[in-house]
Structure formats: C-alpha cells, structure tokens
Amino acid sequence: MASAEEWVYSKMNKYPKSLESLIESFQHLPGVGKKTAERFALYTLFNMTDTDVEDFSNILASIKKDIHICPSCGNICEDEYCSICSNPKRDHSSILVVEGIKDLIAIENTSQYDGIYHVINGAINFSKGITIDDLNIDSLIEKVKKGNVKEIILATNQTLEGETTARYIKELLRDFNVKVTRLASGLPVGGDISYADEMTVVKAFEGRREY
Ligand SMILES: [Zn+2]
Incomplete structure (x- = not known):
C-alpha cells in the first residue's frame, strides 16, 4: 500500500520520461541539484540547436574512450x-x-x-x-x-x-x-x-x- 506522499507524487504532472532522464543525468554532476538540472535540461531542449546537442553528445560519448592516464606521470x-x-x-x-x-x-x-x-x-x-x-x-x-x-x-x-x-x-x-x-x-x-x-x-x- 503506497503512502499518502507516494500517492500524491504519482499523481503529479511529470516531464516526459526522456526529459526526466536528462534531468537525472545532469544531477550526477557535482553541485547540480534538482532545480539546476531541470534548468539545464529545459535549456538543452529549447535553446540548443540540433547540431549543438549532437556535438555535445558526441564529445560526452568519446571522452572516456579518448582520454587516458599518462603511464609515466598520471596526467x-x-x-x-x-x-x-x-x-x-x-x-x-x-x-x-x-x-x-x-x-x-x-x-x-x-x-x-x-x-x-x-x-x-x-x-x-x-x-x-x-x-x-x-x-x-x-x-x-x-x-x-x-x-x-x-x-x-x-x-x-x-x-x-x-x-x-x-x-x-x-x-x-x-x-x-x-x-x-x-x-x-x-x-x-x-x-x-x-x-x-x-x-x-x-x-x-x-x-x-x-x-
Ligand atoms: Zn605524463
């Protein structure tokens, strides 16, 4: 049986699932709370061009792959x-x-x-x-x-x-x-x-x- 709070929350209007996911992703960044994450996500949706978003996602996808630690110094x-x-x-x-x-x-x-x-x-x-x-x-x-x-x-x-x-x-x-x-x-x-x-x-x- 859901608590009263859970029931209210489940009835609240939420963003579409993919936007919620983006908000959650931004919240993984240090110092970014729910409100800021929401602002970033809405900015991405409405203010960034398709090319901006594509470039950004390509960079994000490649950064872990392309950058490694120098075996000599740790840079x-x-x-x-x-x-x-x-x-x-x-x-x-x-x-x-x-x-x-x-x-x-x-x-x-x-x-x-x-x-x-x-x-x-x-x-x-x-x-x-x-x-x-x-x-x-x-x-x-x-x-x-x-x-x-x-x-x-x-x-x-x-x-x-x-x-x-x-x-x-x-x-x-x-x-x-x-x-x-x-x-x-x-x-x-x-x-x-x-x-x-x-x-x-x-x-x-x-x-x-x-x-
Ligand atoms: Zn080095």
Missing part, C-alpha cells in the same frame, strides 16, 4: 604519453609532485616550471581510509631509482592531508640521492593549489625550500 592525455612527458625540451631531472590534475594545470598555466610532473591522485586521509598505498607513488619511486632525477618538488596542498603526504614521500625518498623541496611560502595554509592565483604560485616556486 591525462590522448596519446600514449602526455605532452609534458613526451616533450624532450622539458627538464626530466625535476619532478613536481601534485595531488591532482587541476594542480598540474594551475602550475602549468604560470609558465614558471619547465620540469615534469607526477600526479599522485589524492592525499593521505586517515579518516577516509586513504593511505599511501592508495596513491600513485610507486611509479615515482621507480623513476627516482633509475637515477636521473635531481630534484623532487613536493607541491601537495597546504592542508593536514597534503602535509602528511609530503612527509611520507620525503621519508620514502630518504635513501636516494635526490634533493627534496617543498612549495611553501605564499600559498595559504589550508589552501588548495588549484585555487591559488598565478602570482602566488610564482612566489611559492621562488620560495621553495629544502624539505
């Missing part, structure tokens, strides 16, 4: 290796360690760094059960083991998690002949690198210290 790319790893003009002896791809892009946009990156894909967070084993760190150590790396710049966020992660990595690198530095000055404590403005990142680079 995203369409070719076998990312454009940074495969660029011989970059300094492959300097590796900048970031938590996520957004941080890599933020630093890359400053044009202040000509080394390569390593995306560890998160940070240690004991309350969420995320340990060093869940991060992309083994391949970083492998790279250092090969002996061509001179400097590892730890650019994890200035948060408890980012700091803990930086300490762990430093510990793992203790026995290798590699300089370990940390981006620090200028970046706000508790801050996310990807939100820092360009000048702040530039200053953080200049002020990086031995860790």
